[in-house]
Structure formats: structure tokens, C-alpha cells
Amino acid sequence: MSILPADVMVRFDQVGRRFPGGNDALSGVSFELKRGEFAFLTGHSGAGKSTLLKMMMLMDRPSRGRVVVDGHDLSTLRSGQIPYHRRKVGVVFQNHQLLFDRTVYDNVALPLQIAGYSPIDAARRVRAALDSVGLLGKEKRNPIELSGGEQQRVGIARAVVNKPALLLADEPTGNLDPELSEEIMNLFLRFQQVGVTVLIATHDIALIERMGHRRLILEHGQLVQGGLPTEETVYGA
Amino acid sequence: MARNTESSTRSAGRVRVDPGPTLGAKQHRIGKRAQMSAWLANHQLVAIETLMALLARPMASILTWFVIAIALTLPGALWMTLDNIEQLSGRFQESGRITVYLQPGSEVLAGQALSDRIAQLPNVVTTDFISAEDALADFRETSGLQAALDLLPENPLPAVILVEPPLALSGEPLDTLLATLRGYSLVDTVQLDMAWIDRLMAMLVLGQRMSVVLGVLLSLAILLVVGNTIRLAIAARVDEIRVVKLVGGTNAYVRRPFLYTGLWFGFVGGLISWVLLTISWWLLSGPVSQLAGLYSSQFSLKPLSAVAALTLLLSAMLLGWIGAWWSVSRHLYRIEP
Ligand SMILES: Nc1ncnc2c1ncn2[C@@H]1O[C@H](COP(=O)(O)OP(=O)(O)OP(=O)(O)O)[C@@H](O)[C@H]1O
Ligand SMILES: [Mg+2]
Numbered sequence: 001m002s003i004l005p006a007d008v009m010v011r012f013d014q015v016g017r018r019f020p021g022g023n024d025a026l027s028g029v030s031f032e033l034k035r036g037e038f039a040f041l042t043g044h045s046g047a048g049k050s051t052l053l054k055m056m057m058l059m060d061r062p063s064r065g066r067v068v069v070d071g072h073d074l075s076t077l078r079s080g081q082i083p084y085h086r087r088k089v090g091v092v093f094q095n096h097q098l099l100f101d102r103t104v105y106d107n108v109a110l111p112l113q114i115a116g117y118s119p120i121d122a123a124r125r126v127r128a129a130l131d132s133v134g135l136l137g138k139e140k141r142n143p144i145e146l147s148g149g150e151q152q153r154v155g156i157a158r159a160v161v162n163k164p165a166l167l168l169a170d171e172p173t174g175n176l177d178p179e180l181s182e183e184i185m186n187l188f189l190r191f192q193q194v195g196v197t198v199l200i201a202t203h204d205i206a207l208i209e210r211m212g213h214r215r216l217i218l219e220h221g222q223l224v225q226g227g228l229p230t231e232e233t234v235y236g237a
Numbered sequence: 238m239a240r241n242t243e244s245s246t247r248s249a250g251r252v253r254v255d256p257g258p259t260l261g262a263k264q265h266r267i268g269k270r271a272q273m274s275a276w277l278a279n280h281q282l283v284a285i286e287t288l289m290a291l292l293a294r295p296m297a298s299i300l301t302w303f304v305i306a307i308a309l310t311l312p313g314a315l316w317m318t319l320d321n322i323e324q325l326s327g328r329f330q331e332s333g334r335i336t337v338y339l340q341p342g343s344e345v346l347a348g349q350a351l352s353d354r355i356a357q358l359p360n361v362v363t364t365d366f367i368s369a370e371d372a373l374a375d376f377r378e379t380s381g382l383q384a385a386l387d388l389l390p391e392n393p394l395p396a397v398i399l400v401e402p403p404l405a406l407s408g409e410p411l412d413t414l415l416a417t418l419r420g421y422s423l424v425d426t427v428q429l430d431m432a433w434i435d436r437l438m439a440m441l442v443l444g445q446r447m448s449v450v451l452g453v454l455l456s457l458a459i460l461l462v463v464g465n466t467i468r469l470a471i472a473a474r475v476d477e478i479r480v481v482k483l484v485g486g487t488n489a490y491v492r493r494p495f496l497y498t499g500l501w502f503g504f505v506g507g508l509i510s511w512v513l514l515t516i517s518w519w520l521l522s523g524p525v526s527q528l529a530g531l532y533s534s535q536f537s538l539k540p541l542s543a544v545a546a547l548t549l550l551l552s553a554m555l556l557g558w559i560g561a562w563w564s565v566s567r568h569l570y571r572i573e574p
Contacts, residue, residue: 057483059574080487087485097480111484116275158484 004068009035009166009197010056016064017051017221025051026221029065030228033199035165038192039226040208041201043218049201052218053168056199057089058082070165087115090159090196094171097155098143104130104154105139111162129161133187149176152184160191167191169200173207181207280493287497291505298502301466305506308459309553310513312452313541317514319444321539322437334430335400335415339423345370348396351423355398360406360414365399372397395425456556459506463499463560464567470495471568483574492565499561500554507553511546 004011010033017026025048033039041049054060055067058074067074070088077085098107108129112122130136133153143151152172159167169188173181181204189211192198199216202208208215216226291298337355339348345368352366367375372394377383402414411429418427471478478491522538529536541549 057574059483083482083485083487083490085485086483091483097476097483099477099480101477110481113279114481114484114486114490116272116279118271118275118278162484 004071006071007035008068009033009037009070010199011068012052012055012065013068014065015052015055015062015067017048017055017060018063024221026062026218027064029218029221029223031216031223031226032228033197035197036192036195037214038189038198039200039214039216040211041199041216041218042203042205042208045203047218048221049218050170051221053091053170053199053201056166056168057086057091083114087111087162088165090162090164090167092152092155092159092167092169092172094174098151098158100142100144102142103139104135104141104143104146107143107154108139108157108161111158115162125161125163126157129157132160132190133157149180152176156184156187160196163196165197167196167198169198169202171202172200173202173204178207182210185211279490283493284497287494288501291498291501298466298505301462301502302505302509304462305459305502305553305557306509306513308455308462309507309510309549312448312455313510313514313549314517315444315448315451317518317539317541317545319441319448320545322441322444324536324539335402335418336428336430337398337400337418338425338428339396339398340425341369341395343369343396343423345396347423348398351421352398355400355418358414358417360402360410362401362403364401367397367399369394369396459503459553459556460560460563463502463557464564466502467495467499467561467564468568470498471564471572475572478569478572479574482572488569492562492569495565495569496558496561499557499559499564501557502561503554503557504550506557507550510553511541511549514541514549 012029012031015026015029018024043049051060055062056069105126108126109122112125130139133156135153143154173184185207188198188200214226217224349366352364355361356364369392373392377386415427418424481491518538518540526537
């Protein structure tokens with residue numbers, strides 16, 4: 001359907017999002033993420049970072065333009081296909097979105113249970129994911145007993161347990177100290193090294209500068225750095 | 238363990254940076270058969286979990302159970318009663334009061350004597366002789382045609398003997414009795430009075446209609462009650478639903494526990510209703526057979542048959558399921574991550 005090169009994981013074409021009341025959260029946003037790429041998304045508060053990430057999860061839809069993820073134009077997905085799209089994308093949110101009525105283990109296992117993994121298969125993956133975030137010893141705990149940073153890592157484990165092709169994180173280090181923030185970022189970097197495409201929205205400029213990766217900068221809904229040059233924006237169409 | 242519980246942010250030292258050999262970009266593919274068995278396993282799991290959840294906090298759902306139970310018991314009881322009356326009327330099909338009209342101008346004393354003789358026959362409980370004069374007086378009183386009747390030269394009404402056979406008399410013995418009555422020379426015509434049976438049958442049909450109407454109305458009540466209970470359950474689990482949808486839960490997956498909850502509500506409600514019906518049967522069957530004994534009848538109250546009990550249970554489960562479905566389809570789709 002879309003004539004995008006196979007190595008493109010994410011593609012935004014002139015994406016605009018206008019909220020009722022005329023508030024343009026995004027306008028004319030065009031960019032590309034290659035498979036296995038690692039990029040930061042920054043910008044002032046209210047610049048549209050969360051809105052941009054939500055579009056890739058179909059938690060929000062553009063008012064204008066198109067979003068292509070893993071070769072699929074998201075506007076063409078039927079509602080029945082949305083869950084299957086979401087299984088390909090791991091997300092980490094600042095408000096961890098953990099469930100406090102079950103253990104850490106069950107929180108991380110949820111995506112696998114939904115996808116229909118056998119309990120044995122799931123157990124192996126949950127352990128691996130918890131191990132990778134350093135929480136293997138706390139799998140039987142309730143997330144409410146964990147610190148903010150630990151909860152954040154449970155969220156990361158849940159986002160990667162299903163081996164997503166694309167990993168999105170919205171302020172994943174929001175309430176962590178600099179040391180832990182860097183460890184979390186290195187963790188994301190490790191996922192990139194095994195082939196996952198990673199996009200992280202963050203305010204933490206100091207950290208970004210230290211790590212030195214590709215940066216997409218949003219200002220009042222417009223991409224002022226890291227986007228596609230305007231003449232390149234239409235493939236095939 | 239003490240090591241783990243110390244300063245939580247400091248425990249960051251243990252973050253392992255290596256994602257490990259099992260993590261990677263290649264997403265695991267699941268075969269069709271494995272998917273099918275996973276789907277079945279999930280149904281099983283959800284069925285058990287939802288039942289456990291209901292039983293773990295019975296006080297939370299006991300009201301719903303009893304509303305369902307009572308809504309089922311009312312039409313169930315009516316239906317059980319009608320079923321019994323039908324059985325009763327089936328036995329009385331051929332029975333009824335017999336009216337024996339005597340020849341016009343028969344002597345009062347002869348009529349009275351015949352009445353007494355008939356009373357001695359087998360298969361006759363009592364007789365009642367009504368002379369022509371009495372019949373006329375009766376008629377005069379009830380018809381309001383007094384003036385017109387006074388104009389008649391003679392009494393147009395015949396004398397009558399009312400014959401009461403036992404309740405359950407039918408078939409051959411009844412035919413024999415009728416033939417005997419027709420054989421008396423004083424007898425003009427013999428008439429088997431079936432009117433009350435016709436009336437009973439009409440009432441029965443009416444009662445069946447009523448139980449259907451009642452059943453439909455109370456089914457609606459069950460749908461509303463289950464629907465409302467499920468709505469509250471959904472509201473209590475909004476966060477969970479959001480997360481499940483965020484990590485790729487399908488609508489079917491999200492709605493499954495609620496549908497099973499509805500099914501279990503129906504099941505438990507149906508079970509309670511069955512117990513209530515059985516208790517009522519048990520309480521009533523003694524007095525009823527006593528009463529039947531007084532009428533020299535073998536009649537006894539039938540309990541709910543196995544088929545009827547199963548029907549009750551299954552329709553309760555179906556109603557619970559439909560109520561849940563109705564609620565889910567109204568509320569679940571609005572919850573998006
Ligand atoms: N549901 C909504 N309805 C109306 N306006 C919205 C809605 N969601 C976001 N906005 C607006 O869109 C703009 C971008 O919001 P967004 O949450 O994407 O910003 P952000 O870059 O993530 O900010 P922050 O760094 O504070 O998280 C803001 O002006 C916000 O008010
Ligand atoms: Mg935000």
C-alpha cells in the first residue's frame with residue numbers, strides 16, 4: 001500500500017492535530033525514524049510531545065496528514081486491527097499505568113497473557129524482562145510497595161516483554177535522580193542495540209547532551225529540528 | 238530481602254544494562270493452533286476467576302443474585318402451578334356434573350324416589366332433586382320475568398335431578414353411568430355439564446399467557462439489574478481496561494470477564510430460584526395431597542421436573558449473559574487509553 005522504503009519504521013507526513021477550540025497541538029510535523037534508530041523528542045511543556053507519541057499508539061488521531069508505522073498507514077487500520085498494532089509497540093508513560101491489584105510479575109505478564117502466550121513461555125520472558133531492569137527479586141511484590149524509580153522500571157519491563165519493534169517512552173525518567181536516569185537511558189540504548197526502534201520524549205536536556213543521539217525538537221507543535229525537509233515529504237502519493 | 242527493601246532509588250545500582258539473550262527486536266510468532274488453545278485457556282481462566290471473584294465477596298453481589306432469583310421464582314411458581322392444574326384438568330377431562338331432565342309432568346314423589354335410587358348407584362357421590370315447581374320459583378326469582386311467567390297456562394320447566402359423580406370419573410365407568418341414567422323411563426334427557434371445565438381451561442390459557450407476560454417483564458428486570466451491576470463493575474475497573482487496551486487487548490478480551498460475570502450472576506440466581514421453588518413445593522405438597530384426599534383424589538403436587546429446572550438455570554444464565562453484553566456494549570467501547 002504505502003511505497004515507503006522497508007527500512008522506515010515510523011513516518012509522519014505533514015501531521016496536524018487540532019483540538020476542539022482551535023488549539024493546534026501539532027502542525028505540519030514530518031519526520032522519519034529508520035528501523036533500529038534511537039532518537040530523543042524534546043520541547044517545552046505543551047509543545048506536543050505526548051500528542052505525537054499517542055498518535056503512534058492510535059490513542060489519538062491526526063486531524064491532518066498521515067502516520068505510517070511499520071509499513072501501515074494508521075488511518076487505514078480497522079478498529080479490530082488496532083490491538084494487534086499496539087502489540088508491536090511498547091510504551092512507557094510517566095504515570096506508569098501499573099495495576100495495583102496484582103503483583104509486579106502479573107503486571108509485566110499482562111501483554112503476554114493478552115497475546116496468548118503459554119504460561120511457561122510467558123514466565124521465561126517475564127523473568128528476562130524483569131532481570132533486564134534489575135527487578136527480578138521483586139516479582140512477587142505489589143507495585144504500590146515499590147519506589148517511583150522501581151515502578152518506572154516495571155513499566156519498562158512491561159513495555160519490552162513482548163519484544164516490540166518500536167519502543168516509545170514519555171518522560172521515562174521524570175521522577176528519577178540523574179544517576180538512575182542515565183541507567184534507564186542506557187537500558188533503552190541496549191534495546192536499540194538488539195534492533196528495537198526507540199523514541200524517548202524527555203525534558204532532561206542535560207542527559208540528552210551527554211548521550212548525544214538524534215534529537216527531534218518540538219516548539220508549539222512544530223518540528224524545529226530533526227524533521228524532514230519539506231520537498232521530501234511526499235513519497236509515492 | 239533486607240537488601241532489596243533499603244533505599245529504593247539507590248537500588249538502581251542493580252539495573253542490568255544487558256537486556257539479555259531472550260530480548261530482541263524479533264517478535265515471537267504464535268501459531269494458529271497455539272493461539273486457539275491459548276484462547277480456550279483464557280476462557281477457562283476467566284470463567285474460574287470471575288466465579289471466584291463473585292464467591293470471594295458474596296455480600297457485594299448477593300442483592301443482584303436475589304433480585305434475579307425472585308424475578309425467576311415468580312413466573313416459575315406460576316408456571317409450576319399451571320402445570321399442576323393442567324395435570325389436574327387432564328384427569329377431569331370427562332368428568333363433571335350430570336343434569337338429568339325428567340319427563341314433563343312427572344310426579345314429584347316419583348322424581349324424589351328416583352333421585353334417591355340414583356344416589357345409591359356406584360360412581361355417584363350425591364344427587365339433588367329439584368321439582369318443577371321449585372325450578373319455576375327459582376327461575377321466577379332470578380330471571381325477573383315474573384309477569385310473563387304468570388301468563389303461562391302451565392309450568393314449562395321439567396323437574397331435574399342433579400347427579401354428582403366423583404371428581405376423577407371418566408371413560409368407561411362414566412359412560413356406563415350415563416347409560417344407566419338414560420335407561421330410566423322417567424328420564425327425558427341426560428346432560429353432562431362440562432361448562433366449568435371449559436371455564437377452567439380458559440382460565441388456564443389466560444394463566445399461561447400471564448406467566449409469559451410476567452416472564453418477559455421480569456426478564457427485562459433481570460437484564461436491567463445485571464446490566465447495572467456490570468456497569469458498576471466496569472466503572473470500578475476503568476484503569477485496568479485502559480491498560481489492557483494499551484498493551485493490545487482486543488475488545489473480546491476486555492469484555493470476556495464481564496460476560497462471564499453476567500453468566501455467573503444468572504447461574505447463581507437460577508440456582509437460588511430453584512431452591513426457592515423446591516422449598517415452596519415442599520411446603521405446599523403436604524397440604525395439597527391432604528386436600529386431594531378429602532376429594533378422594535390421588536392428585537399430588539408435582540415438583541419441578543429436571544428438564545424444567547435445567548431450562549430455568551439455562552435461561553437465567555442466558556439472561557445474565559445478555560444483560561452483561563448489553564451493558565458492555567454500551568459502556569466498554571467508550572473507555573480508550
Ligand atoms: N485532550 C486534549 N484536549 C485539548 N487540548 C489538549 C489535549 N491534550 C493536549 N492538549 C493540548 O495540546 C498541547 C500539547 O500537549 P502535549 O500533552 O502533547 O504536550 P507535551 O509536549 O507532552 O507537554 P509536557 O512536556 O508538559 O508533557 C497542549 O497545549 C495541550 O494543552
Ligand atoms: Mg507530555
